Amino acid sequence: MAESWVIMVTAQTPTNIAVIKYWGKRDEKLILPVNDSISVTLDPVHLCTTTTVAVSPSFAQDRMWLNGKEISLSGGRYQNCLREIRARACDVEDKERGIKISKKDWEKLHVHIASYNNFPTAAGLASSAAGFACLVFALAKLMNAKEDNSELSAIARQGSGSACRSLFGGFVKWKMGKVEDGSDSLAVQVVDEKHWDDLVIIIAVVSSRQKETSSTTGMRETVETSLLLQHRAKEIVPKRIIQMEEAIKNRDFASFAHLTCADSNQFHAVCLDTCPPIFYMNDTSHRIISCVEKWNRSVGTPQVAYTFDAGPNAVLIAHNRKAAAQLLQKLLFYFPPNSDTELNSYVLGDKSILKDAGIEDLKDVEALPPPPEIKDAPRYKGDVSYFICTRPGRGPVLLSDESQALLSPETGLPK
Amino acid sequence: MAESWVIMVTAQTPTNIAVIKYWGKRDEKLILPVNDSISVTLDPVHLCTTTTVAVSPSFAQDRMWLNGKEISLSGGRYQNCLREIRARACDVEDKERGIKISKKDWEKLHVHIASYNNFPTAAGLASSAAGFACLVFALAKLMNAKEDNSELSAIARQGSGSACRSLFGGFVKWKMGKVEDGSDSLAVQVVDEKHWDDLVIIIAVVSSRQKETSSTTGMRETVETSLLLQHRAKEIVPKRIIQMEEAIKNRDFASFAHLTCADSNQFHAVCLDTCPPIFYMNDTSHRIISCVEKWNRSVGTPQVAYTFDAGPNAVLIAHNRKAAAQLLQKLLFYFPPNSDTELNSYVLGDKSILKDAGIEDLKDVEALPPPPEIKDAPRYKGDVSYFICTRPGRGPVLLSDESQALLSPETGLPK
Numbered sequence: 084m085a086e087s088w089v090i091m092v093t094a095q096t097p098t099n100i101a102v103i104k105y106w107g108k109r110d111e112k113l114i115l116p117v118n119d120s121i122s123v124t125l126d127p128v129h130l131c132t133t134t135t136v137a138v139s140p141s142f143a144q145d146r147m148w149l150n151g152k153e154i155s156l157s158g159g160r161y162q163n164c165l166r167e168i169r170a171r172a173c174d175v176e177d178k179e180r181g182i183k184i185s186k187k188d189w190e191k192l193h194v195h196i197a198s199y200n201n202f203p204t205a206a207g208l209a210s211s212a213a214g215f216a217c218l219v220f221a222l223a224k225l226m227n228a229k230e231d232n233s234e235l236s237a238i239a240r241q242g243s244g245s246a247c248r249s250l251f252g253g254f255v256k257w258k259m260g261k262v263e264d265g266s267d268s269l270a271v272q273v274v275d276e277k278h279w280d281d282l283v284i285i286i287a288v289v290s291s292r293q294k295e296t297s298s299t300t301g302m303r304e305t306v307e308t309s310l311l312l313q314h315r316a317k318e319i320v321p322k323r324i325i326q327m328e329e330a331i332k333n334r335d336f337a338s339f340a341h342l343t344c345a346d347s348n349q350f351h352a353v354c355l356d357t358c359p360p361i362f363y364m365n366d367t368s369h370r371i372i373s374c375v376e377k378w379n380r381s382v383g384t385p386q387v388a389y390t391f392d393a394g395p396n397a398v399l400i401a402h403n404r405k406a407a408a409q410l411l412q413k414l415l416f417y418f419p420p421n422s423d424t425e426l427n428s429y430v431l432g433d434k435s436i437l438k439d440a441g442i443e444d445l446k447d448v449e450a451l452p453p454p455p456e457i458k459d460a461p462r463y464k465g466d467v468s469y470f471i472c473t474r475p476g477r478g479p480v481l482l483s484d485e486s487q488a489l490l491s492p493e494t495g496l497p498k
Numbered sequence: 499m500a501e502s503w504v505i506m507v508t509a510q511t512p513t514n515i516a517v518i519k520y521w522g523k524r525d526e527k528l529i530l531p532v533n534d535s536i537s538v539t540l541d542p543v544h545l546c547t548t549t550t551v552a553v554s555p556s557f558a559q560d561r562m563w564l565n566g567k568e569i570s571l572s573g574g575r576y577q578n579c580l581r582e583i584r585a586r587a588c589d590v591e592d593k594e595r596g597i598k599i600s601k602k603d604w605e606k607l608h609v610h611i612a613s614y615n616n617f618p619t620a621a622g623l624a625s626s627a628a629g630f631a632c633l634v635f636a637l638a639k640l641m642n643a644k645e646d647n648s649e650l651s652a653i654a655r656q657g658s659g660s661a662c663r664s665l666f667g668g669f670v671k672w673k674m675g676k677v678e679d680g681s682d683s684l685a686v687q688v689v690d691e692k693h694w695d696d697l698v699i700i701i702a703v704v705s706s707r708q709k710e711t712s713s714t715t716g717m718r719e720t721v722e723t724s725l726l727l728q729h730r731a732k733e734i735v736p737k738r739i740i741q742m743e744e745a746i747k748n749r750d751f752a753s754f755a756h757l758t759c760a761d762s763n764q765f766h767a768v769c770l771d772t773c774p775p776i777f778y779m780n781d782t783s784h785r786i787i788s789c790v791e792k793w794n795r796s797v798g799t800p801q802v803a804y805t806f807d808a809g810p811n812a813v814l815i816a817h818n819r820k821a822a823a824q825l826l827q828k829l830l831f832y833f834p835p836n837s838d839t840e841l842n843s844y845v846l847g848d849k850s851i852l853k854d855a856g857i858e859d860l861k862d863v864e865a866l867p868p869p870p871e872i873k874d875a876p877r878y879k880g881d882v883s884y885f886i887c888t889r890p891g892r893g894p895v896l897l898s899d900e901s902q903a904l905l906s907p908e909t910g911l912p913k
Binding site for chain 1 (some may be wrong): 725726729730733734756759760763764766767768770771772773774775777780781784787791795876
């Protein structure tokens, strides 16, 4: 064991957005929620975390780099994940290179971790969910842990609650569980990403001057002060979870949209019922909701669902490509880019939706007609930073191509 | 009865702002609420309705003028009030002029009504509350109805729910009542306006581009769709009403402020939990809340309470004149007037608060230091239309000076 070999694993894990919201912990330390939640996994092509984990007898300590910058691993959340995976490590053998790590060696070996988000960390797009899911998944593979993804999700949960839902593609349920040690508080797949593959997701990253309350602090204050939260968690969410699973299984978009919007609004309602009140949505968020609500009502059946997490960004789920193209037209009408912004850097992700919408350049954006369902529609230039077009996507995968690794196979340091 | 005499009465009635909110009717027709509410009456010197009602055998029909413009009386709300007061009319005699109207004559006689608000009707400052209270109070005096103000409040309630609370000064409770005909759904005074006379009220009239949902429509939709409203009405408000009455009786500002802010936020939370969601507060409202919350926390004990009705305007209740002067400094720092606005038309009402704050002109506003409790405090010029400084005030009064009448004593038409 005195050699200087490095063994590495690289994994890619998606982010996810809840359609029935997680807000409030019943156990702060184990990160156990007050209700079940359901999420849709976003296509990792557009939004994902890539993590390389490496082990070598030459590493003096556990180290981590996030987006190229070294960060501390001393926080309890990282320590929880490292401890739990180490406890499940098994024998690993690389016969070709003549390397053998036995189960008990893992306690003494140190790891290097490098993680990279293919989207701005600060944009408020659940980077910690994808990050902890990827860390746990990659470490589990490196250490040859035999646990399935649900069992791994209960570990990722101890890094960041919503991370447990990033262990699967498609639609995912986080079961709150009952037992005190949290072992049954884990994620299960509701349906995979192929089940409902005509959905299109457009994310509006909203400009904000405000510094938001962190979700950890926010949900603690809601649990401590909101008189509405317990009623929501105990009486309302359990019924919604059953209805949402039905809607997803039946691809019933009307019910799906109704439940998604209502639950997003109720989550923000309990934030407002917190003392002091928490505002995550701003006037731009409100305008996006109003745009969607008016359109849905003018058509008669829902075309688009909206949901907002702990920030002003809108996640809009369109029934199909046609609805998505129409939605993008409306959004670009209301929220054209600043004059110094190019279309190419204003609409990111799956640009084919832009083509479907008949928009090739900024002149097409300028020429968009006002949505007929709204009279005197004003335009709010610059109120959205950019849009990302994406779709429901797959769960975690291992990347076998070594060129995608973020650590050098020789030194175990960032490339 | 063929003569052309005119008998007139002029009354002045205050507006009021709820500190425990009314939101949701259990009976739309009788306007019966789903919970009790408590309000503070605002000083009529700054915000009131003046109404003159006249009767003459020469009037061919009931007519009404609001702020000088004739409006229709055919609406059910006006008809309810007219019918209920007529049913309680008694003999009226003016011996000097030799006029006698007997109880039964009132059914055949027509009335003229002229009403005037000393504040902008469109500002969203509960003009209908003061208006219906004044209409009912003035008609009752004209027709010599023997009912006390609580009994009259049950009639005003049928014009506009919150109008019932404008029949008293000080702090007022609207008891939701139990009986089906609504006769016990009426207002009672908690304490008069002298009981807690060091409170100062500053209203921020917030500029808004949005057209708001009317409160009638909004509360109907909340009753029909919010899953949180019934829990609020049945489980939360009854306890808050008891606590609020205690706080007011004991002049316990800390409890008063906590309950006022929490209940305003919860009312807006149930609006957000409505489908489609209702947003009355905007980014400016949120910034005012944040300003107050941060200040209150930095001092350690609440200096100011905030409450918002069905619109973005903030009603801020300061503990005393000193707190009010400090509050006004902070508000003018964050929300200075547009450069074309004069201070005199930007801070209305009791201008002595401005003097206490050491502000004499716009240069003083420009020179205000940023509040120390906030770092990097930005200024939002033009986001507030104007401020009104006022205080808790008295209930309805009769104006005996004929020069204050809005109708001509000869013709019974607007002066």
